[in-house]
Amino acid sequence: SIPVASVVDGLYELQETIGSGGFAKVKLATHILSGEKVAIKIMDKKQLGDDLPRIRLEIAAMKDLSHQNVCKLYQVMETDTKILMVLEYCPGGELFDYIVEKDRLSEDEAKIFFRQITAAVAYIHSKGYAHRDLKPENLLLDEDQQLKLIDFGLCARPQGGVQSVLDTCCGSPAYAAPELVSGRAYIGAEADVWSMGVLLYALLCGFLPFDDENIGSLYRKIQSGEYDIPSWLSVKTVELLNTMLQVDPTKRISVNDLLKHPWLYEAGKEDVYWKSNYKAQELDEECITEMALCHGLTRKEMRAAVSSWKYDYVTATYWILSNQKERGRTVRLLRRSATSLPDPVTP
Numbered sequence: 463s464i465p466v467a468s469v470v471d472g473l474y475e476l477q478e479t480i481g482s483g484g485f486a487k488v489k490l491a492t493h494i495l496s497g498e499k500v501a502i503k504i505m506d507k508k509q510l511g512d513d514l515p516r517i518r519l520e521i522a523a524m525k526d527l528s529h530q531n532v533c534k535l536y537q538v539m540e541t542d543t544k545i546l547m548v549l550e551y552c553p554g555g556e557l558f559d560y561i562v563e564k565d566r567l568s569e570d571e572a573k574i575f576f577r578q579i580t581a582a583v584a585y586i587h588s589k590g591y592a593h594r595d596l597k598p599e600n601l602l603l604d605e606d607q608q609l610k611l612i613d614f615g616l617c618a619r620p621q622g623g624v625q626s627v628l629d630t631c632c633g634s635p636a637y638a639a640p641e642l643v644s645g646r647a648y649i650g651a652e653a654d655v656w657s658m659g660v661l662l663y664a665l666l667c668g669f670l671p672f673d674d675e676n677i678g679s680l681y682r683k684i685q686s687g688e689y690d691i692p693s694w695l696s697v698k699t700v701e702l703l704n705t706m707l708q709v710d711p712t713k714r715i716s717v718n719d720l721l722k723h724p725w726l727y728e729a730g731k732e733d734v735y736w737k738s739n740y741k742a743q744e745l746d747e748e749c750i751t752e753m754a755l756c757h758g759l760t761r762k763e764m765r766a767a768v769s770s771w772k773y774d775y776v777t778a779t780y781w782i783l784s785n786q787k788e789r790g791r792t793v794r795l796l797r798r799s800a801t802s803l804p805d806p807v808t809p
């Protein structure tokens with residue numbers, strides 16, 4: 463079978479393995495043209511077995527999600543036996559390890575993280591997705607201590623969101639059930655808010671609200687919705703937790719109402735900026751120019767190549783450059799270096 467090294471040859475320099483799970487492993491790598499570090503998630507198709515559709519779903523979702531608190535997908539490569547996802551590298555590791563190290567977070571620090579988690583979830587829900595596996599292991603810290611959501615393998619998307627459900631149900635909303643017209647018809651959106659409640663509790667307490675070695679009694683505890691309130695939690699915090707940890711999903715706060723909840727704004731914080739900073743529509747001219755120079759193409763040709771969003775090396779280079787710009791770094795690529803760049807398109 464085709465070795466992974468051959469597909470990344472000249473594009474990425476593979477380095478050590480930084481994570482390994484059942485059917486996948488994550489290796490640190492360097493995007494040669496920019497010198498930026500990336501994380502390459504390498505999955506074995508055979509080991510994936512009938513989980514393969516989950517990966518196709520994860521890839522489709524991540525191509526559609528560009529947000530400052532969602533780990534960016536840069537490139538997808540496939541060989542006869544492997545699927546490779548080139549993703550944003552987060553040098554801070556998992557939020558899970560961060561909490562373990564600090565035992566538990568102060569209300570102020572938890573608030574900073576929770577605002578970012580709410581921004582990420584509000585964004586993916588606005589795109590018609592639900593993550594359905596929110597936990598501190600799936601939130602990574604980047605070099606600026608910003609949280610990035612990962613692992614969309616379990617995410618769900620009703621075909622085209624609520625509008626399509628409305629359209630399909632006999633055409634006129636007169637027949638649509640109340641939860642449909644209220645836009646609550648997401649698959650799993652309410653479940654995401656419950657998980658956010660568990661997440662916030664874990665940040666503030668360092669242990670879980672519902673826990674038990676025996677899975678049966680764990681389920682009973684979850685279904686009871688009863689959990690201990692440690693003395694260090696403020697009344698306002700407990701009120702917020704209660705709005706999320708409502709057993710009845712129809713009584714549970716929505717992520718849009720969470721965005722307006724006063725707890726997120728204490729200590730004079732400004733609005734949670736949940737919309738995406740990425741502009742996939744209008745391309746960044748500075749990045750296009752730098753790429754055109756590096757590839758020996760005109761800006762017009764480069765613009766056309768980038769806006770085809772093939773999730774090839776061109777897409778990766780564009781996203782990496784725009785991330786660099788976003789972080790206030792200089793937008794710079796290696797000039798036409800020895801690396802075997804694809805020959806410029808003959809004009």
Ligand SMILES: Cn1cc(Br)cc1C(=O)Nc1[nH]nc2c1CN(C(=O)N[C@H](CN1CCCC1)c1ccccc1)C21CC1
Pocket residue numbers: 480481482483484486487488501502503533549550551552553554555556599600602612613
């Ligand atoms: C742990 N760590 C420590 C440092 Br320093 C950096 C990291 C690190 O993993 N950074 C990192 N940057 N970008 C990524 C990662 C990890 N990572 C991941 O996608 N990591 C997940 C972690 N999941 C959490 C629950 C189950 C597995 C993973 C998925 C499959 C196999 C192995 C790991 C990406 C690619 C998106």
